[in-house]
Amino acid sequence: xxxxxxxxxxxxxxxxxxxxxxxxxxxxxxxxxxxxxxxxxxxxxxxxxxxxxxxxxxxxxxxxxxxxxxxxxxxxxxxxxxxxxxxxxxxxxxxxxxxxxxxxxxxxxxxxxxxxxxxxxxxxxxxxxxxxxxxxxxxxxxxxxxxxxxxxxxxxxxxxxxxxxxxxxxxxxxxxxxxxxxxxxxxxxxxxxxxxxxxxxxxxxxxxxxxxxxxxxxxxxxxxxxxxxxxxxxxxxxxxxxxxxxxxxxxxxxx
DNA sequence: ATGGCGGCTCGCAGCCGA
Numbered sequence: 001x002x003x004x005x006x007x008x009x010x011x012x013x014x015x016x017x018x019x020x021x022x023x024x025x026x027x028x029x030x031x032x033x034x035x036x037x038x039x040x041x042x043x044x045x046x047x048x049x050x051x052x053x054x055x056x057x058x059x060x061x062x063x064x065x066x067x068x069x070x071x072x073x074x075x076x077x078x079x080x081x082x083x084x085x086x087x088x089x090x091x092x093x094x095x096x097x098x099x100x101x102x103x104x105x106x107x108x109x110x111x112x113x114x115x116x117x118x119x120x121x122x123x124x125x126x127x128x129x130x131x132x133x134x135x136x137x138x139x140x141x142x143x144x145x146x147x148x149x150x151x152x153x154x155x156x157x158x159x160x161x162x163x164x165x166x167x168x169x170x171x172x173x174x175x176x177x178x179x180x181x182x183x184x185x186x187x188x189x190x191x192x193x194x195x196x197x198x199x200x201x202x203x204x205x206x207x208x209x210x211x212x213x214x215x216x217x218x219x220x221x222x223x224x225x226x227x228x229x230x231x232x233x234x235x236x237x238x239x240x241x242x243x244x245x246x247x248x249x250x251x252x253x254x255x
Numbered sequence: 256a257t258g259g260c261g262g263c264t265c266g267c268a269g270c271c272g273a
Contacts, residue, residue, distance in 0.1 A: 009272080010262055034272085036263070061263050062271075107273055115271095147273070160256075166273060199273065202260035211256090215273075245261080245273080 001096065001255045002027040005143035005216055006237075006248035007104070007199075011035040011064070014244050015043055017237050022050050025234075027250060028070050029095050031102035031143040035064030042066070057088045065091045065102045065144070083125040090126075092133075096255065098224065099137035101130070103144035108165045116165070119147070123174035131181050138223035142183070145199075145216050145246065148175045150185065154214035156195065166215060183219040186231040186251050198233055199246045207238055218251050227254045 004027040008014040011032065022030070030052075035042075037058045047054045047068060057078045058064035065088060067073060073093035080090050092101040103126065108119035134140055148171045152158035161167045179185065187196075197212025206212065220228055230252045238247045 013262070034262095107271085109271080109273085145273095157256095164257095201256085201273070204256065204259065206256095206260095213273075242261085 001029075001098070001253045002250055003029040003031075003098070003100065003141055003143060003218065003253065004248050004250040005031045005033070005102070005145070005218055007033040007145040007216060007244060007246035009034045009036075009244040009246065011037045011043065011066070012041075013242065015046060017240055017243070019046060019050055021237055021248065022052065022068070025250065026070075029098075029100055030068040031100065032066040032068070033064075033102070033104035033145045035066055036061060037064055055091060055093055057091045059088045063088045063104055065089060065104055067091055067093050067100060067102050069093070069095045071095050080125050080129045083122075083129070085122070089122075094137075097139055098253070099133060099140045101133070101140070101142045103142055103146070105144070105146045105148065107147050108171070110165055111163075111168055120170055120174060123171075123178075127174070127177055127181065130178065130183070134181060134221060138221060140183075140221040141224055141251075142178075142219040143217075146175065147215050148172060149213045149215050150175050150217075154197070156197065156211045156213070161213075166213060178219065182222055184222070184225045186218045186220050186225065186228055187214070187233075187249070189225065189228055190231055196233055198249060200238065202245050216246055216249055218249055220251070224253060228252070229254055
């Protein structure tokens with residue numbers, strides 16, 4: 001079973017890339033972030049024609065998440081229960097017994113911004129949600145854009161990033177607290193190339209120079225982690241014309 | 256590095272992303 005996460009930065013613009021990628025890799029489940037698409041405008045026919053079932057929660061301009069699946073999507077939950085949030089950042093569904101939570105964690109903008117406090121509060125709410133989900137779902141995967149680089153090795157220039165957004169101690173602590181619920185960062189289960197990232201700024205030829213950050217993650221419960229056979233970043237779509245600034249990541253689970 | 260890019264909006268400039 002292949003599960004993937006991809007921040008597409010506008011589903012409308014990236015639909016051709018996504019469809020090509022679906023046909024090439026045939027992942028069982030794909031979690032999309034930053035669809036930036038209202039539900040009424042979701043490209044349902046194109047996704048369905050590609051052989052995928054899909055659930056989504058979107059809005060105009062910002063945010064928006066979706067889960068695509070070859071098999072049925074059951075017990076769909078939108079948002080974080082008991083957490084008021086007008087921003088469409090979370091959707092969950094069960095596929096073949098795997099509870100799948102698609103997340104688009106707030107960016108935070110800067111440490112002195114209101115958006116940063118929102119990010120930390122949001123992560124706290126996510127933690128409570130996941131903690132509860134683990135009680136009933138031993139096979140749990142949380143896939144998406146976390147907007148957190150967990151360690152210095154996850155940014156191209158740790159000194160340059162300092163304690164800023166994406167790497168600040170409070171954000172990294174929030175990420176660690178998620179792991180401490182009984183989750184693992186699937187990427188680090190395996191030997192990986194040095195300087196592996198999932199996002200590169202559009203500016204400064206950052207991709208060509210591999211000036212990136214690893215901020216997209218697939219966290220697995222212990223029950224899934226022991227069945228996990230691989231985790232890889234696919235940088236190929238980042239090389240296309242008009243790419244998303246994020247690359248997709250894929251895990252393979254033995255089922 | 257903090258800008259440069261790119262996507263968005265009842266746009267024609269400014270916000271936001273990361």
